[in-house]
Amino acid sequence: MHIPDGLMAPVVSLVGWIEFLVVFAAVLLLSGKRIKERSLPRVAILSAGIFVAQMLNFPIGGGTTGHLVGGALFAMISGPTIAVIGMTVVLLIQGLMFGDGGITALGLNAINMAVIAPLTGWGIYSLLNGLSARNGAPGNVVKGVVVGAAAWASVFVAAAACAGELAVSYAVSSGTYGIAATVAVPAMLGVHAIIGIGEAFITAGVMAYLWSVSPGSITSANLDRKTLPGLRGAISSDTARAAIAIIIVFALTLPLYFLYSSQGKDGLEKVMQNAGTAEGKPMISTPFGYGQDYFGALFAGTLGFLAVALVATAILKLVRMRTDRGTEP
Amino acid sequence: MTMAHIGGHGRTHLGEYAGDVWFGRLDARAKLVGIFVFVIVSAVLTDFGLVLVSLAVALTLVVASRLPIFHLARMYLTALPFILFASVSVFLFGGWERGIEMWARTSACVLPLLVLAAGTETFDLFAGLRRLHVPAVITTLLMLTQRYILLLSEELSRMSIARKARGFRGARNLLDRYGLKVLAFTAGMVLVRSFDRADDIYEGLKCKGFRQEMTPWRRSKVALKDILLASGLAAVAGVLLIVQLGVIA
Numbered sequence: 001m002h003i004p005d006g007l008m009a010p011v012v013s014l015v016g017w018i019e020f021l022v023v024f025a026a027v028l029l030l031s032g033k034r035i036k037e038r039s040l041p042r043v044a045i046l047s048a049g050i051f052v053a054q055m056l057n058f059p060i061g062g063g064t065t066g067h068l069v070g071g072a073l074f075a076m077i078s079g080p081t082i083a084v085i086g087m088t089v090v091l092l093i094q095g096l097m098f099g100d101g102g103i104t105a106l107g108l109n110a111i112n113m114a115v116i117a118p119l120t121g122w123g124i125y126s127l128l129n130g131l132s133a134r135n136g137a138p139g140n141v142v143k144g145v146v147v148g149a150a151a152w153a154s155v156f157v158a159a160a161a162c163a164g165e166l167a168v169s170y171a172v173s174s175g176t177y178g179i180a181a182t183v184a185v186p187a188m189l190g191v192h193a194i195i196g197i198g199e200a201f202i203t204a205g206v207m208a209y210l211w212s213v214s215p216g217s218i219t220s221a222n223l224d225r226k227t228l229p230g231l232r233g234a235i236s237s238d239t240a241r242a243a244i245a246i247i248i249v250f251a252l253t254l255p256l257y258f259l260y261s262s263q264g265k266d267g268l269e270k271v272m273q274n275a276g277t278a279e280g281k282p283m284i285s286t287p288f289g290y291g292q293d294y295f296g297a298l299f300a301g302t303l304g305f306l307a308v309a310l311v312a313t314a315i316l317k318l319v320r321m322r323t324d325r326g327t328e329p
Numbered sequence: 330m331t332m333a334h335i336g337g338h339g340r341t342h343l344g345e346y347a348g349d350v351w352f353g354r355l356d357a358r359a360k361l362v363g364i365f366v367f368v369i370v371s372a373v374l375t376d377f378g379l380v381l382v383s384l385a386v387a388l389t390l391v392v393a394s395r396l397p398i399f400h401l402a403r404m405y406l407t408a409l410p411f412i413l414f415a416s417v418s419v420f421l422f423g424g425w426e427r428g429i430e431m432w433a434r435t436s437a438c439v440l441p442l443l444v445l446a447a448g449t450e451t452f453d454l455f456a457g458l459r460r461l462h463v464p465a466v467i468t469t470l471l472m473l474t475q476r477y478i479l480l481l482s483e484e485l486s487r488m489s490i491a492r493k494a495r496g497f498r499g500a501r502n503l504l505d506r507y508g509l510k511v512l513a514f515t516a517g518m519v520l521v522r523s524f525d526r527a528d529d530i531y532e533g534l535k536c537k538g539f540r541q542e543m544t545p546w547r548r549s550k551v552a553l554k555d556i557l558l559a560s561g562l563a564a565v566a567g568v569l570l571i572v573q574l575g576v577i578a
Contacts, residue, residue, distance in 0.1 A: 004408050005372040005438030007415050007431070013372070028466070041531045042524075044470050048477030049523040052485050053516040058509060068516065077520070089470045097451060097475070099404055099443040103365055104372045166415075175423045176375050176430075183418045198509070205513020210520065217524045 001069070001162050001192075002094065003109050005102030009169035009177040015255045016165070017107030023115050023252070024088060031081040043078075047086040050074050051093065053206070058198040066195035071113055072121020072154035073203045076147065077210070077218055080122045080245070087114035108165055112158045116249055121154030123245025130242075140208065147207045148200035155199045159192030160185075161253055168260045243309060247302055254298055352394040352448040357457025359555035360449060363562035364441045370566035371437045374573050377430050384433040386565055387440040394444045404443045405436075412436065451475050453549070460549075465542040480526070481519055488515055 008016075050070040057067050070090075075083035088110050094100040101109045128146040132138040138146070163185045169178025178184070210217055352360075371383040391401060412435045420428025445454075452472060459468040497511055531539075 002408075002411065004411055004435045005368050005442075006434035007411070010373045040466070040469055041473055041534060042527045044473030045477045045481075045523045045527045045530065046520075047470070047474045048481050049520045051474070051478050052481040052519050055482065055485060056512050056516055058512055085470070089467070089474050092467070092471060093474060093478070095442070096454060096471075097446050098407070099439055099446045100407060102372070102438055103368050103442065104438075173375075175419065175427065179415055179418045180422050183422075187414070201509045202513045202516060205510055206517040206520065209514050209517030213517070214521045214524060217521065 001109075001113060001159060002091075002101035003105040003112075003162065003165075005104045007102075007169070007177065008105055008108060008165060009173040010104070011172060012165055012169045012178070012256075012259065013104045013108060015107075015259070016105070016109075016111050019252055019255070020107040020110045020115070023084065023111070023248075027081045027084045031085065043082055043086050044089070046074065046078055046082070047089045047093075050086065051090050054090075056202070058202060066198050068199060068202050069113060069117055069155050069158065071117025071158065072125065072147075072151040072199070073206055075118035075122035076125055076150070076203075076207060080118055083118035083122070084114055087118060090114075108162075111252055112162050112165075116161050116252060117154040117158040119245045119248055120157040121150045123242040123249075124153045125150035126245070127242035143211070144204040144208060148204040151203035152196040152200040155192050155196040156189065157249065159188045159196075161256075163188035164253065164256050168256045171260050243305070247305065250301055250305070251298055254294060254301070258294060258297070350395040350448060352396065352444065353450065355558055356549050356551050356555040357449055357453045358460055358549075359551060359559040360445055361454075361457050361461060363559035364445045366559075367562045367566045368438045368441055370570045371434065371441075374434060374437075374569060375430075376573055377426055379569055379573055380430050380434045380437065383569055384437040384440075387437040390444055390562075391440055394448050396444060396448050401440075401443050401447060404447065405439065408435075408439050412439070456549070469542050477523065477526075477530070481523055484522055485515070485519055488518065 050068075050073065053073070054068050054070055071083065071087055074086055077083075078086070091101060091106065091109055091114055095102065095106060095109075125146060128149060129138075132142050132146055163181075166179040166184040166188070167181035170180050170184070171178075179187075207218075367383075367386070371380075371387070374380050374383055391398070412432060415435065416428050416432035419431045449457075452475075455468050455471045455475070458471070459465065492511065492515070497508075
């Protein structure tokens, strides 16, 4: 998944760099107190540990092998902010010492593997962990499934972001850069859906080992709350943590949509144009639109996401109330 | 992929070839600036002829650096799958010229970075970044992580020998539960050992005067030959960019 220089359209690489610098500055600000003197060696040794763990290849069939990405594992061990910093360090070392991943593409590589992968893993782990713990402490198998699902999703979503970047590069450069969506999306998602299974097994195995041998080394839950003292209450629930992760990943991938949509009409608009029809006046006007610019769309998307989440939560509560009433003696 | 990198070096320390060749003795700042400028410009070239010129310059740098070609070729092979994936798909959709252009452009960007990586002692590279005002927290993390990677990869190597001695021959496929469990526990053990070492290492660093930042002790001056390399690469990049902009216009 390490993108080399010269593959992505310059505008897409620029968007990646801007996003990465914004996220990295925010993360350094949030974890500033922890990234001081005593914590530096710990972050460095965790990064080195993940780097070395990436050396363990596992077979994925057909004589090919995959290796751990480690973003989800890093986030589960030390929390998302430290994971973003540590994974960025891993990518910088791979790029500078081994030429693996480019300089202009570093922003996109970091967004995919050092931001989206750990955040997705952490978000899904938090969400499923909260759900599985509702009926008492989950068993080892459930814990393993939760960790495995989070690890698989982290690789799959990061690969999807990479495929999206390749497809957008192809679209905005009229085929000079990137790879056509019809090739990039199935190829990237197909391969990484399988690599993700290996990632899931290895991550679940590593976490099981750490839980039994060194539970004190898993510091993510406590440290995160220390990171954001002002928002302690807001991020204390697992669901809220997952929501934060989803909104950040959405905000990071939204510019790709704008770049892509700037090149043409969507499917329905194209069909309407071919049929010679035009959009009529709407019967009902809503207070919010989908947004014509980045922040408008980000606001509308976040609002829509929160509305859906609230409605879903209300329905679940209603179902639970009815179920509880039905089981009362 | 990473294993191939470490294994591919064949020497115990990364960047050890740096001391053998003239390129390795140049100031890291000059190499970083010159190569980064060249790579950034090469990445935005879209004219077929200019892309081939930038590839020729990159190949000249490879040969002129006097670094072992076989060693650089092995490093290049690790980046090749992605490059080929892109080049072949562009070839299928846009014809041979575009396919070759994609391969040439990505290779022209990758090769100078490989020369930089193989031809610069790692701590000099990170110290160069610090002297170019990259934030201390990043360069310190890079230096510490690089040091720990060497320690932990030795640890992993010892564990690998121990596994083999007990008859483990690697996981056969994704359904091989036992094999994957062994690999996962090995990774877990590496992490646990690294946690155990973190405090010891911190105490050791304190004894050596560590205070939030790794200070490069080695001094390095930018000499005329360094300026010539950086300005030469920047000049080539500048000419390519001007011609490219002329082509676009």
